[in-house]
Amino acid sequence: MSSSNQHLALITKTTSLIAAGDIVGAESALAELADSDGDGALMVVLDQLAPKDILAVMREYDDSKASVVNMLVTxxxxxxxxxxxxxxxxxxxxxxxxxxxxxxxxxxxxxxxxxxxxxxxxxxxxxxxxxxxxxxxxxxxxxxxxxxxxxxxxxxxxxxxxxxxxxxxxxxxxxxxxxxxxxxxxxxxxxxxxxxxxxxxxxxxxxxxxxxxxxxxxxxxxxxxxxxxxxxxxxxxxxxxxxxxxxxxxxxx
Known part of the structure; x- marks a missing residue:
């Protein structure tokens, strides 16, 4: 699968998880991308995610663990x-x-x-x-x-x-x-x-x-x-x- 198709699939998955109320699952999916493809790949995806979906992940901030979205969002x-x-x-x-x-x-x-x-x-x-x-x-x-x-x-x-x-x-x-x-x-x-x-x-x-x-x-x-x-x-x-x-x-x- 090309990187663009992979990113599109992840965006679809993340959006669906957020719509279903699974914010933890959505953030985990984004973190897995950063781990496997690097921070640059995640930044590309964040730029394509709807602001409301980025917000949904960031609002669930937990100071007991680092959030890759909070660390990379522009x-x-x-x-x-x-x-x-x-x-x-x-x-x-x-x-x-x-x-x-x-x-x-x-x-x-x-x-x-x-x-x-x-x-x-x-x-x-x-x-x-x-x-x-x-x-x-x-x-x-x-x-x-x-x-x-x-x-x-x-x-x-x-x-x-x-x-x-x-x-x-x-x-x-x-x-x-x-x-x-x-x-x-x-x-x-x-x-x-x-x-x-x-x-x-x-x-x-x-x-x-x-x-x-x-x-x-x-x-x-x-x-x-x-x-x-x-x-x-x-x-x-x-x-x-x-x-x-x-x-x-x-x-x-």
């Missing part, structure tokens, strides 16, 4: 899968956070490459907002103070305008101080390495919180005028963030 493949995670309607977002930490902070990865790929996709900021959902007050405090001091969690929140104006603040703590391979390191990288994306993510997180306070839970039926999506046209992919405004001003000059 930033672009990961981003396409991550923006679909909300379809699982996991209100705790535990699987999402474990999956993101396992991939973005793997030993050979550049976390900023992954964050950039996520931010480049529609729904990327919302996926990151879901990642931080359980840490909203801590993220607001970090945006305001530049630290992760828990005593600051309940201070006055920056207004949206103040948040937008804070785009170029300098770090008050070093990355090494928060390199926990978890939400604090993620927040620091977003705040100082992907500044527009951090602001966009926090604006979406605020919109989600307001919607929740108004009794509109995620997944609830909405009218045509209000399709349940959070408006981000004036954030990073729109015109409001500092980098976008600076670019507009330069072009005007």
């Amino acid at each position: 930033p672009e493949q990961f981003a396409r899968a991550m923006v679909l995670e909300k379809q699982y309607k996991d209100l705790t977002h535990t699987h999402l956070r474990n999956m993101v930490n396992a991939v973005v902070f793997r030993d050979d990865a550049d976390p900023v490459e992954f964050l950039t790929a996520i931010g480049d996709l529609e729904g990327g900021a919302e996926a990151l907002a879901n990642y931080f959902a359980e840490k909203w007050s801590r993220i607001e405090a970090f945006a305001r103070t530049g630290t992760f001091d828990a005593t600051e969690d309940y201070g006055v929140t920056l207004s949206d305008d103040e948040l937008l104006a804070s785009g170029y603040v300098q770090p008050r703590i070093d990355l090494d101080e928060v390199a926990d391979r978890d939400w604090m390191q993620m927040a620091w990288l977003l705040r100082y390495e992907c500044r527009d994306l951090f602001i966009e993510m926090l604006l979406v997180l605020r919109a989600k919180a307001r919607a929740f306070d108004q009794g509109r839970e995620e997944g609830e039926e909405t009218s045509e005028e209000d399709d349940g999506k959070f408006e981000t046209s004036e954030t990073d992919r729109g015109k409001a963030t500092p980098a976008a405004r600076a670019s507009d001003e330069e072009s005007a000059i």
